Amino acid sequence: MTVMRKMLGGLVLPLGALVVLSGCSTMAPKYSRPEAPVPAAWPTGAAYTSQAAAKDQKPLAEVPWQEFFVDPQLRKVIELALNNNRDLRVAxxxxxxxxxLYQIQRADLxxxxxxxxxxxxxxxxxxFSSTGSHRTSHQYTAGLGAAxxxxxxxxxxxxxxxxxxxxFLATQQARRAVQISLVSQVATSYLTLAADRERLRIAQGTLANQQASFDLTKSRFAAGVASALDLSQAQTSVEAARVDIARYTTLxxxxxxxxxxxxGSVVPDELxxxxxxxxxxxxxxxTPGLPSDVLLNRPDILQAEAQLKGANANIGAARAAFFPRIALTTSVGIGSNSLSGLFKGGALAWQFAPQVSLPIFDGGFNKANLKASEVERDIMVAxxxxxxxxxxxxxxxxxxxxxxIEDQLAAQQALTNANSESLRLSQARYERGIDNYLNVLVSQRSLYDSQQSLISVVLARLNNMVSFYKVVGGGANP
Known part of the structure; x- marks a missing residue:
C-alpha cells in the first residue's frame, strides 16, 4: 500500500498541476448578441387592435397550457400527446x-x-542467451499511466x-420548441375534428329538411299543385346534401x-x-408584450443563439490550431523479474515523455479551417x-x-340570421303559391352555405387563439 501511495502521489500531483496550468482562457472571439433586425414595436393599423395588457396579467408565454386550455377533454388529449408523441420523444x-457528447468532450480537459x-x-x-544455455525470463510490472x-x-x-x-443547450431549447408546436398541433387537430363534426351535423339536418321539402313537393306534384320542375329542384337539394354528408364523413x-x-396513440372516443x-x-x-421580451425568449430563437455561440467557440479551436500542441505521456510503476520482488525496494520505474508539435507547413489546412469556422459563425448569425x-x-x-376576426364573426352571424329569415319567408310565399320553388331552393342553399361559413369563422377564431399562444412561446412549461 505504501508503494501504491507513492505511485499515486508521483503521478497525480504533477498532472494536477498541469491541469491547472492548462486551464487558460480560450482564443474564441468575445460573444455579443446581434441586434434584432425587427422593429421595436408591433405593427399598427386598421387590422390591429390596441395591445394594452391588464396590469395583473402575467406574460402569456408564462401561462401553463393546463391553464390556457379550459376544455378538460382537450387537456387530457394533450397529456396523451406529451407522453406518446414520437417527435417529442426523439427531442x-x-x-x-x-x-x-458534451461529457465526452469535457473529459479531454x-x-x-x-x-x-x-x-x-x-x-x-x-x-541468444548470455549464459550459453537455454533459460526462461520472467518479468512482472504494475503501474499507473496517462497517455x-x-x-x-x-x-x-x-x-x-x-x-x-x-x-447540448440548443437541443434543450429544441425540445421546448417541439413541445410548443406539439401542444398547438394537438389543439388545432382537435378543433378541426370538432368543426367537421359540426359541419356533418348541419349537413344531416339540412338533408332531413330537404327530404321533408321533397316529400311535400312530391305530394303537391301528385295533387297537380307543383310542377315537375319544382319536384326536380327539390330532388337536387336532397342529393346535394347527401354528397356533403359523404364528404364530411370522410373528413x-x-x-x-x-x-x-x-x-402518438389512439385517442379514446370519450375524449x-x-x-x-x-x-x-x-x-x-x-396580449403579446414587447417584441424584445417575446422574440428573444422563444425556444427556437434561443436554440439558434446557442448554435451561434457554439460556432463562435469553434473559432477559438481553429485559432488554437496555429499554435504548438504539447502532449504528455507519463507513467509510474514497479517492475521485477519475480512476483515477490514487485514490492521490494529498487523496483520503482517511471517514464515521462513530453511531445511538442508545431505546424510548419500544412498546405493551408489550418488557415482554411479557420476561414470555414468564421463563415460558419456568419451563417449562424444570419x-x-x-x-x-x-x-x-x-x-x-x-x-x-x-x-x-371578431368583426368577421359578428358579420357572419348576422348573415346567417338574415338567410334563416329569408328561408322562412320564401317557404311561406311558396306554400301560399306566391313564389315558385326556385326562391326556396336559393334561400336554402344560402342558409346552408352561411352556416358552414360560420363554422369556418368560429374555427379560425379558435385557431387564432391557439396560434397566438404558440407564437409568443406558450406551452413550453413541463
Whole structure:
C-alpha cells in the first residue's frame, strides 16, 4: 500500500498541476448578441387592435397550457400527446445524446489515468542467451499511466468543450420548441375534428329538411299543385346534401387519423370533441408584450443563439490550431523479474515523455479551417436573425387576424340570421303559391352555405387563439 501511495502521489500531483496550468482562457472571439433586425414595436393599423395588457396579467408565454386550455377533454388529449408523441420523444433522446457528447468532450480537459499490470514469460534459446544455455525470463510490472494528455495552453480543447456545451443547450431549447408546436398541433387537430363534426351535423339536418321539402313537393306534384320542375329542384337539394354528408364523413375519419398520429396513440372516443366549443381559453386578454421580451425568449430563437455561440467557440479551436500542441505521456510503476520482488525496494520505474508539435507547413489546412469556422459563425448569425424575423412575422400575422376576426364573426352571424329569415319567408310565399320553388331552393342553399361559413369563422377564431399562444412561446412549461 505504501508503494501504491507513492505511485499515486508521483503521478497525480504533477498532472494536477498541469491541469491547472492548462486551464487558460480560450482564443474564441468575445460573444455579443446581434441586434434584432425587427422593429421595436408591433405593427399598427386598421387590422390591429390596441395591445394594452391588464396590469395583473402575467406574460402569456408564462401561462401553463393546463391553464390556457379550459376544455378538460382537450387537456387530457394533450397529456396523451406529451407522453406518446414520437417527435417529442426523439427531442428528449437528442438531449441525452448531446449531454453524453458534451461529457465526452469535457473529459479531454483531464488526464486519462489507467492502471495496468503485466506478466511476461519468455523462453530464450542458448544461442541468444548470455549464459550459453537455454533459460526462461520472467518479468512482472504494475503501474499507473496517462497517455497523450494535451496541455490546453491555447484553449483548443476548452473551445471544443464550449462548442459541445452549446450544442447540448440548443437541443434543450429544441425540445421546448417541439413541445410548443406539439401542444398547438394537438389543439388545432382537435378543433378541426370538432368543426367537421359540426359541419356533418348541419349537413344531416339540412338533408332531413330537404327530404321533408321533397316529400311535400312530391305530394303537391301528385295533387297537380307543383310542377315537375319544382319536384326536380327539390330532388337536387336532397342529393346535394347527401354528397356533403359523404364528404364530411370522410373528413372526420381523416381528422381522427391525424389526431391519432400527432398524439402518438389512439385517442379514446370519450375524449374526442362532440361540438365546436365557443370558448377555447380562460385567459381574457391575449396580449403579446414587447417584441424584445417575446422574440428573444422563444425556444427556437434561443436554440439558434446557442448554435451561434457554439460556432463562435469553434473559432477559438481553429485559432488554437496555429499554435504548438504539447502532449504528455507519463507513467509510474514497479517492475521485477519475480512476483515477490514487485514490492521490494529498487523496483520503482517511471517514464515521462513530453511531445511538442508545431505546424510548419500544412498546405493551408489550418488557415482554411479557420476561414470555414468564421463563415460558419456568419451563417449562424444570419440564421439567428432570420429566426427573429420569422417569429416577428408570426406574431404580427396572429395580431392582424385577431384584430379583425371578431368583426368577421359578428358579420357572419348576422348573415346567417338574415338567410334563416329569408328561408322562412320564401317557404311561406311558396306554400301560399306566391313564389315558385326556385326562391326556396336559393334561400336554402344560402342558409346552408352561411352556416358552414360560420363554422369556418368560429374555427379560425379558435385557431387564432391557439396560434397566438404558440407564437409568443406558450406551452413550453413541463
Amino acid at each position: 428528449v433522446l437528442n438531449i441525452e445524446r448531446t449531454r453524453a 483531464f488526464p486519462q489515468i489507467d492502471a495496468s499490470a503485466e506478466a511476461n514469460y519468455q523462453g530464450i534459446p542458448k544461442d 497523450s494528455y494535451e496541455l490546453d495552453l491555447f484553449g483548443r480543447v476548452r473551445s471544443l468543450k464550449d462548442q459541445a456545451l452549446e450544442e 372526420i375519419a381523416q381528422d381522427e387519423n391525424a389526431l391519432n398520429l400527432v398524439v 374526442k370533441p362532440t361540438q365546436l366549443a365557443a370558448t377555447m381559453t380562460g385567459v381574457k386578454d391575449l 440564421q439567428y436573425e432570420k429566426a427573429i424575423q420569422t417569429a416577428f412575422r408570426e406574431v404580427a400575422d396572429a395580431l392582424a387576424q385577431r384584430g379583425t
